[in-house]
Every structure is written in C-alpha cells, then in structure tokens.
Amino acid sequence: MKLSYIEKEVKIKTNIHEQYRHLIVQLQEHNYITYQHSIRVGNLLSLLGLRLGFSLKKTETLYIIGILHDIGKIHVPNRILNKSGKLTLNEWNELQLHPEYGIKLLKNIPLPSEVLSAIAAHHENLDGSGYPSGLTGDDIPYFAKMTRVVDSYDAMTYSRPYRKEGMSDEHAIIELKRGIGTFYEKEILDGFCEIIKENGKTT
Numbered sequence: 153m154k155l156s157y158i159e160k161e162v163k164i165k166t167n168i169h170e171q172y173r174h175l176i177v178q179l180q181e182h183n184y185i186t187y188q189h190s191i192r193v194g195n196l197l198s199l200l201g202l203r204l205g206f207s208l209k210k211t212e213t214l215y216i217i218g219i220l221h222d223i224g225k226i227h228v229p230n231r232i233l234n235k236s237g238k239l240t241l242n243e244w245n246e247l248q249l250h251p252e253y254g255i256k257l258l259k260n261i262p263l264p265s266e267v268l269s270a271i272a273a274h275h276e277n278l279d280g281s282g283y284p285s286g287l288t289g290d291d292i293p294y295f296a297k298m299t300r301v302v303d304s305y306d307a308m309t310y311s312r313p314y315r316k317e318g319m320s321d322e323h324a325i326i327e328l329k330r331g332i333g334t335f336y337e338k339e340i341l342d343g344f345c346e347i348i349k350e351n352g353k354t355t
C-alpha cells in the first residue's frame with residue numbers, strides 16, 4: 153500500500169523519478185514523519201514556483217527539491233530525528249550533516265543542476281546564521297531560499313516530536329514575517345503568504 157502511494161505521488165509530478173524513487177522509499181521506511189514533511193514541502197514549493205512566475209519545468213524542479221531536500225536524514229539516527237527533548241551539542245552537529253549526506257546520496261543521479269545546490273543550502277539564512285556554510289544574501293541559491301521558507305512553515309504548522317500541536321497558519325505567518333531579512337527573503341515570503349491565505353494547509 154505504502155509503495156503504491158509513493159509511486160502515485162512521485163509519478164504525477166516528475167518523469168525522472170525512477171533514479172531516486174528508491175531513496176524516497178528508504179526515507180519513508182526510516183522516518184515516516186520526514187517523508188510526509190518532504191511530500192508537503194514538494195507540493196508547496198511547486199505552488200510557490202507557479203506563484204513567483206517560474207516555468208512548468210522549473211516548477212517540476214522545485215517539486216523534486218522539496219521531496220529530496222531532507223533525503224540525507226536517511227543517515228541520521230531516529231534517536232535524534234524523533235527526540236522530544238533538546239538535542240545535545242553532538243546530536244545537533246550530527247543533524248546538521250543531513251544536507252551533506254543528501255548531496256552524497258544524490259551526486260551520481262542525473263538531476264536538474266539546481267537540485268543539489270538548493271539541497272546543500274536549504275538551511276542557510278540571509279544573515280549568515282544558517283548551516284552548513286553560513287552563506288549570506290545572494291550567495292544562497294534562490295531555490296534554497298524558497299525551500300527555507302516552505303520548510304520552516306511546515307515545521308511550524310505540523311506536530312513534531314518536540315511539539316505536539318502545530319501552530320495555526322495565522323500564527324506561522326506572523327512568525328515567518330519576523331524573520332524577513334534575517335532568515336527569509338521578503339519577495340519569497342510575500343508570495344508564500346498569499347498561497348497560505350488562499351489555500352491553507354496542503355497534504
């Protein structure tokens with residue numbers, strides 16, 4: 153059942169899924185919450201791409217980035233991914249390796265060029281406070297900046313091991329807007345907020 157669901161989700165959106173479907177299955181088997189999060193981020197990134205005027209081809213690329221952005225968490229132990237309390241410094245350092253793990257898993261798979269650069273930088277912040285490289289401003293690829301916004305929204309609004317109840321959309325938008333210029337790019341966040349106000353949560 154689960155496999156056919158994945159096949160349906162992935163087949164609809166892209167015609168090059170064959171090369172990485174096995175990784176999505178691995179992620180689903182390793183950590184189902186991260187798998188579900190990734191599918192939602194892919195869906196929302198596609199909507200955001202269309203809203204910001206990207207072509208269908210680029211929008212398809214954004215979907216791929218969404219479903220693969222956390223694929224490196226396959227190599228992060230569940231005792232860290234599912235921990236309900238505060239992470240230790242060592243655990244936090246290990247979690248922060250997931251963009252790098254993702255690049256290693258994907259580097260031999262033919263994917264649009266923007267995919268790896270966006271995955272590598274999806275936790276970078278405009279002000280340089282992100283990871284793994286502390287990139288700033290325009291050194292962060294645009295698709296990574298888009299992923300940062302959508303990823304944060306989904307993390308805020310869905311329950312996580314460390315927080316039972318997700319925030320409302322209204323509350324999440326307030327929180328996201330506080331991060332304009334430090335974490336998030338205004339143009340991207342404005343487009344994204346319009347989508348959320350129109351559609352609410354997608355599944």
Ligand SMILES: [Fe+2]
Nearest residue numbers: 221222274275
């Ligand atoms: Fe991530």
